Structure formats: C-alpha cells, structure tokens
Amino acid sequence: MTHAPFVPELSTIQSASLEKPASMEDVFGGNEVGPVPNPFPVYDMLREHRPAMPVQGMAYSGYLLTRYDDVKAALKNHEVFSNRGNAKHIGLVFGRTIQEMDGKEHIKHRKIVSPALAPRALQKNFAGAAKAIADELIDKFADKGDAELVQEFTFGYPLRVFMKIIGLPEKDLETVHKTAADLTKIGVDPMKGLQAAQELTTYLTPIVEARRSNPSDDLLSRLVTAEVDGDQLSVDEVVSFAKLLVLAGAETTYHLIGTVLLALLAHPEQLAEVTKNRELVVPALDEALRWDSPVQIVCRETVSPIELAGVKMEADTSVLVVCGAANRDPAMFKDPEVFDIHRNTKDHIAFGSGQHFCAGSRVAYLEAEIALNSLLDRLPNLRPGSDMGQVVGMSFRGPTRVPVQFG
Numbered sequence: 001m002t003h004a005p006f007v008p009e010l011s012t013i014q015s016a017s018l019e020k021p022a023s024m025e026d027v028f029g030g031n032e033v034g035p036v037p038n039p040f041p042v043y044d045m046l047r048e049h050r051p052a053m054p055v056q057g058m059a060y061s062g063y064l065l066t067r068y069d070d071v072k073a074a075l076k077n078h079e080v081f082s083n084r085g086n087a088k089h090i091g092l093v094f095g096r097t098i099q100e101m102d103g104k105e106h107i108k109h110r111k112i113v114s115p116a117l118a119p120r121a122l123q124k125n126f127a128g129a130a131k132a133i134a135d136e137l138i139d140k141f142a143d144k145g146d147a148e149l150v151q152e153f154t155f156g157y158p159l160r161v162f163m164k165i166i167g168l169p170e171k172d173l174e175t176v177h178k179t180a181a182d183l184t185k186i187g188v189d190p191m192k193g194l195q196a197a198q199e200l201t202t203y204l205t206p207i208v209e210a211r212r213s214n215p216s217d218d219l220l221s222r223l224v225t226a227e228v229d230g231d232q233l234s235v236d237e238v239v240s241f242a243k244l245l246v247l248a249g250a251e252t253t254y255h256l257i258g259t260v261l262l263a264l265l266a267h268p269e270q271l272a273e274v275t276k277n278r279e280l281v282v283p284a285l286d287e288a289l290r291w292d293s294p295v296q297i298v299c300r301e302t303v304s305p306i307e308l309a310g311v312k313m314e315a316d317t318s319v320l321v322v323c324g325a326a327n328r329d330p331a332m333f334k335d336p337e338v339f340d341i342h343r344n345t346k347d348h349i350a351f352g353s354g355q356h357f358c359a360g361s362r363v364a365y366l367e368a369e370i371a372l373n374s375l376l377d378r379l380p381n382l383r384p385g386s387d388m389g390q391v392v393g394m395s396f397r398g399p400t401r402v403p404v405q406f407g
C-alpha cells in the first residue's frame with residue numbers, strides 16, 4: 001500500500017554507468033503506472049555489481065538496495081534506518097501516518113491499528129462477507145464461459161470488501177475507487193494526486209466525526225474510539241490512516257490476486273494441483289508474493305552514518321529498499337525466476353520486515369485466499385484466454401489483464 005513510496009517506474013539501467021552515481025532519469029523512466037514490465041534483469045545487474053546503487057535526482061538522492069541480506073538488515077535496523085523520509089512523499093498525500101513514524105510514536109499507533117486490523121476484529125464474519133462479495137462478482141460472468149478477471153473481478157473485489165469492513169456506504173464505491181486510483185498517479189501527475197487526496201479527506205472527515213460521536217461496529221469506529229495509554233487518535237489522524245487503508249485496500253490485494261492468477265495460468269500443472277488440493281492456495285499466494293511482489297520498493301532515511309553493502313552512507317541519506325529485488329536474490333532463493341508453489345517459503349519480504357511489517361497482511365492473505373478459492377470453485381477447467389496481460393508497475397505492481405476461459 002502506499003506503504004510504497006511513489007517512485008517513478010524503473011526502466012532500464014543499461015544506459016546508466018554502474019561506476020558512478022546515475023541520475024534518476026538513467027535508472028528510472030516511464031511513470032508511476034507506465035509499462036516497464038520487467039525490472040528483474042536490472043535488479044540482477046544491480047545485485048551483482050552495485051548492491052548499493054547511488055542515485056541522484058529531484059525526488060530521490062541516495063541508494064538503491066537490492067540484495068536480500070542488505071534489504072533485511074536495513075528494514076530491521078530501526079535505530080539507523082528511519083521511516084521519517086516517507087513524510088516527503090507518502091505524507092504529502094496521507095498526512096501523518098504510521099508509515100512515517102519511528103520509535104515510541106510508531107509503537108503506540110501500531111498498538112491501536114494492529115488489533116483493529118485483525119480479521120476477527122474487522123467483522124464477526126469477515127470471511128462470510130468476503131465470500132459473498134466474491135460470489136456476487138463471479139455471478140455476473142459465470143455463465144459466459146470467458147471473462148477478463150482484472151476488470152470483472154480483481155479490480156473491484158478488495159475495495160468492495162474493504163468498504164464494508166471499514167464502514168463506508170456501498171453507494172460511494174465508484175467514487176472512492178476512482179479517487180484511490182487518481183491518488184496512485186501522484187508520481188506522474190502531482191496535481192491530480194494531491195487533489196484526490198484532498199477529496200478523500202473531505203469525504204472521510206464528516207464520516208469519522210460521526211463515528212466519534214456515535215460509534216458502531218466497524219473499523220472506523222474502532223479506530224476513533226481505541227485508547228492506548230489513555231490517548232485516542234484524533235479525527236485527523238484517523239482520516240489520514242483511513243486514506244492509507246483505502247489505498248491499501250484498493251491497490252495491493254488486487255494486484256496479488258491478479259499476479260497469482262496470471263502465474264498459475266502460465267503454469268497449468270500447478271494450477272491443476274492447486275485446484276485439486278486447496279491446501280496449496282496459501283503456498284501459491286506466498287510464491288506469487290515472492291515472485292512478483294505487489295509492492296516492490298519501500299523507503300528509509302539514515303539518521304546516523306552506517307556502512308552497508310560496502311558503502312559508507314552519511315546521516316540523512318535516502319535509501320530505496322527494493323523488496324522485489326531481494327525476493328529474487330539467488331543467494332536466498334534457488335532459481336528465483338522460477339514460479340514454484342512447492343518452494344514453500346515464508347522468507348519472502350513482500351510485506352516488509354521489522355517494526356513496519358505490513359499491518360494488513362492477515363487481511364490480505366484471507367481476502368486473496370477467499371478470492372482464489374471462489375474462482376477455482378466456480379470456474380471449472382480454468383484456462384488462459386487470448387491476449388494475456390503483463391505484470392507492470394513499481395509502487396503498485398500487478399497484471400494489466402487476466403483474460404480467461406472456463407467450463
């Protein structure tokens with residue numbers, strides 16, 4: 001989720017010298033939602049030759065980390081690698097959220113939001129609600145024999161589920177979805193992104209205020225009434241967090257479901273195994289998370305000097321931590337480019353690592369598990385349609401199209 005910094009697309013680094021700092025234009029090109037289907041050869045080159053690649057540019061000057069051990073070390077070392085740098089991009093859109101907090105302030109906010117995001121707390125029957133929404137969407141195309149699953153399923157499903165558990169009226173779904181989509185374009189069109197952020201604030205503020213005076217049984221009410229050490233979140237803090245969640249709800253799980261479908265359709269023998277043995281659904285999700293992570297990059301800033309990946313970094317250095325590259329590190333994963341549900345790894349860092357580990361991972365797993373099971377139950381003999389899409393994007397990465405035939 002936004003958990004991702006709004007970085008431009010990674011294009012090809014071939015034009016950039018590995019010997020000296022590359023401009024951001026050399027390393028990055030395209031735009032937030034542009035094509036760049038395959039950053040992996042670039043990652044391979046960086047990992048091997050320049051594991052801390054210096055980058056210089058308008059938005060980011062610092063280092064790109066690509067090796068698994070370095071990525072993990074940075075994410076775990078909260079003393080040196082701070083989240084405060086997120087204030088400069090994520091913060092512009094969302095206001096102050098846990099994404100830019102460190103230390104005690106962060107722990108306090110996690111204590112409020114983590115229990116509120118546990119699937120059982122979200123709704124007494126979270127699984128039932130998600131399943132009903134999945135079935136409702138599938139009903140619309142189940143008799144057709146073909147579908148384009150991004151448009152007809154994955155795009156709408158997670159936000160629909162999330163609107164329900166957060167407590168936002170279903171009638172607002174399309175507006176919220178459009179605003180969330182505009183928000184992700186901040187890297188390409190800052191005015192559009194900032195305007196979308198403002199629209200979401202204007203939309204959410206009266207709803208959050210109403211929950212404060214008249215709480216019900218939804219997530220917003222729990223956030224606005226929760227107390228830690230005698231303190232509550234302010235209305236503004238809840239609105240900022242809700243914006244972050246809307247984007248998380250709209251943009252991440254959506255891509256995970258698309259990517260796992262695309263990968264399984266490209267590997268029919270694994271699709272057949274998962275269809276037959278549903279215990280393989282979660283391993284398939286984990287492998288999709290590792291193989292092509294929906295969030296490729298997270299951001300940190302050093303608060304004191306440190307040496308990492310053979311480079312001395314000064315204090316106040318921006319560090320782009322490329323989880324997507326770490327998840328393809330051959331030192332950690334054998335034949336990393338191979339999609340293999342039997343790899344059975346929980347070592348991927350698609351949800352980050354350390355204190356900022358994704359607060360919504362359990363929701364994401366459950367939502368995706370229900371979606372995949374429902375699709376496999378309802379669409380027998382699932383197979384690729386024509387004109388299959390590609391996985392694209394960096395901040396939010398997922399397939400453009402997943403056309404299928406069935407029955």
Ligand code: HEM
Nearest residue numbers: 001003098099248252253256298351352356358359360364
């Ligand atoms: C497949 C789906 C998802 C992926 C791949 C993902 C990925 C991530 C990553 C990599 C981080 C760490 C950011 C960092 O270290 O700076 C993160 C943080 C976070 N995620 Fe997710 N996320 C997903 C789904 C969700 C969902 C569904 C929610 C909400 C229900 C959510 C809420 C959050 C929050 C609140 C944080 C901030 C945690 C903190 O800073 O302490 N995520 N996510």
